[in-house]
Amino acid sequence: MPSTALSNEQLIAEYLPYNKKEDKAITAEELYNQNWIKTRHQVALADTAKDLGNRAAENLFEQWNIRKEEIQYLVFVSDALDYKGPTTACVMQNDLGLNKSIGAIDVLHGCTGFVYGLSLISALIESRQIENALLVTADIPTKVIHPADIELRAIFSDAGAATFLSREKIKNGINAEVGKFVFGTDGSGENALKVERSGSRNPADITWLKQFKEVPHGNTGGKLYMKSSAIFLFALRTVPKLVEQILQKEGLSREDIDYYVFHQANGQMLDFIGKRMKLPKEKVIINIENIGNTVSASIPIALYQEFKKNKFNPQHKALLAGFGIGLSWGATTLKFT
Amino acid sequence: MNIENFIHKLEAEFDELEPGTLQKNTSFKDLDEWSSMHALIIIALIDTEYDVVLTGEDLSQISTVEELYGIVKVRKE
Secondary structure (H helix, E strand, O other): OOOEEEEHHHHHHHHHHHOOOOOOOOOHHHHHHHHOOOEEEEOOOOOOHHHHHHHHHHHHHHHHOOOHHHOOEEEEEEOOOOOOOOOHHHHHHHHHOOOOOOEEEEEEOOOOHHHHHHHHHHHHHHOOOOOEEEEEEEEOHHHHOOOOOHHHHHHEOOEEEEEEEEOOOOOOOOOEEEEEEEEEEOHHHOOOEEEEOOOOOOOOOHHHHHOOOOOOOOOOOOEEEEOHHHHHHHHHHHHHHHHHHHHHHHOOOHHHOOEEEEOOOOHHHHHHHHHHOOOOHHHEOOOOOOOOEOHHHHHHHHHHHHHHOOOOOOOOEEEEEEEEOOOEEEEEEEEEO | OOHHHHHHHHHHHOOOOOOOOOOOOOEHHHOOOOOHHHHHHHHHHHHHHHOOOOOHHHHHOOOEHHHHHHHHHHHHO
8 A cells, every 4th residue: 555644634624625615614523434434545646556566566475475487477457557558467577577478468447356357367277278377456546536526535545456366275374265256247337437538538638637737646547436326326236136146156155154355445335234234243344444445456455454363264255245336246255275 | 206106216225124114104214224324325316316415404304205205306396
């Protein structure tokens, strides 16, 4: 995660110049109550999602003694690629000093991105195309959020995560087997959550960009728009069904799952979904308070934090579910061994 | 828009409720299952389905489903 952490008080201070007179003042407590977030992280202006991803990958190599020359494939999942070409994962091969014999692809996905990355790499390994792969999920939503959109600033956070998948188990430590997958897509939600003016359709032009010249990042990468009510209903409608679908596919019951690791979208909402599904509170992982919603990085970060607390034991099962921009959703399970 | 359809939409979002629980004169805040999240669900549903933005204050001033429908209908027109 980037070192710059922003408090609710800081967000409010930066929002004040945009606050219309008729609006009533927002307090830090109100912001917290909406999503249970106290601090979120902001990337340096010069850094991209790739840079956060590279740092996460270097940390992974060091902490787990992974030899980079053994990596056979790199999947970079992000909604903030460096270029329309070349593939960001290709650039990362050189940055990270990976072998020139690797395969490297980008996957343009947000909140469901980690599940997609696991699914693609599992398929590549199971079909014996490769023996292992590095999955990097990283996003920098703060660079496309305008300071006036305080609700979006309060939720979203920048981070990168790196995950190593291999046919071979590591000897010291805990391994996890990836289970089956379910997916869902509803492109009719295109306009409910979108980075406007960020690509080929209606690209940013001078007139549009001029509006944002006072903003530090200038919204040069586009501007995030979210119809919060629609996304909120989508999550409440989708997550319980998604959980049931993956449990059914795996032949498991709700009780068989030890940890529910959902995309960390909004703490209050995840808590409510857990209660609604009558899941024991201690099984629903909510780690959002000092991290924020880190889009494609949120599930692996939540997993890593729980791992550091020694929560996972062999035979434990975790259910992972991503949902959001697309609209898109997907789930899988991890069985610790 | 009519009130039957409105009630149907509300019930569809309230997983906890048996179909038929919500009636015109049901005081929704007195339901056992009621929580602050249900207020958010109502606000989100009405914004998404009817393009009417209600506030927490609006909700605090009403109690029955019929009154809720009344506000939405007036603001929609």
